[in-house]
Amino acid sequence: MLDVLRKYWNPVARSEEITPTPTRHMMLGEQLVLWRTSDSGTVSVMKDLCIHRGAALSGGRVEGENIVCPYHGWRYGADGACTHIPSLPEGSPIPAKARTTTYPVREAYGLIWVAQDDDPAPFPDFLDAYESDPAFRMCYVSHYDWATSAGRVLENAMDFSHFNFVHKGYTELADGPVIKPYEVKRSDRGFTYAYDDGHLVRDYTVEFPFIVHDRKSVTNPEGGKTWSDDGESKAGDCTLLTFIAAPVDEATTRIHVLVSRNHGLNRPDEDFTSGFDVVMNQDKVIVESQRPEQIPMDLKEELHLRMPDAHAVLYRRMLREIDLPEGYMP
């Protein structure tokens, strides 16, 4: 069911977690093994399955540039080709079919990304501009595991009309709950929209299908109601919140959160990251209660309001444009 999503890049682990000790990770309902070669430090992502008798390679070990299956000791290189079968006499040819399935992998923003398809979609590289800008500092906040689909998580991260209800006292719209007109613009990788509450302008960038960047720029330091901008905020301060919803399976999502900021660079990162646990848990309770867990396929099944939900209407339209199986939405 999740096959049409396989071409998109998802973060499957943090870079620092992946060492020469193989580890097992699920993405799109598929068990993967991640490991780093001990000589060159190359990261490899494979289906966690030995072609010989189906043992999990994550139970094996890394030797140099190879991973060794725990069952009969077959060795595979980072490209998936079998390099040694201990039960064959020295010098015997290795059958050409003796290989595991490997997937395209990238290390970026402190995360290991995988696309479970040989012909992946373009890499979601919006954060490159922030990572390379010396005025900004990027840091990893945490990951959160929610019992729902990545589509529901993404719609929550895009939505600002719930702030004054779910996040009272944390991240409210300064001018109240009535949503003024705003424009949603489609781009080649997703879409953008902006909302000004008189204190902050929030510029949203969606990298389709499962990444939202919420850039908060302070325009009027007085009267803000956002916990991360309390106290010392001044006009021009920008805080970019990045939410990446990784579809572990149809009803399990791991959310990675990063923050980039151009202010308070001499203050500890914790000043800007510590509030997320509370806010994310406020959302989790609501989003895990949504039924069905997957976004309804038919736009008519839930009631959309033209202004507050304009981003969600476009998002659902874009999901329908990818070749999803009958009746299924992420």
Ligand code: FES
């Ligand atoms: S199952 Fe892996 S070597 Fe036999």
Ligand SMILES: [Fe+2]
């Ligand atoms: Fe929220």
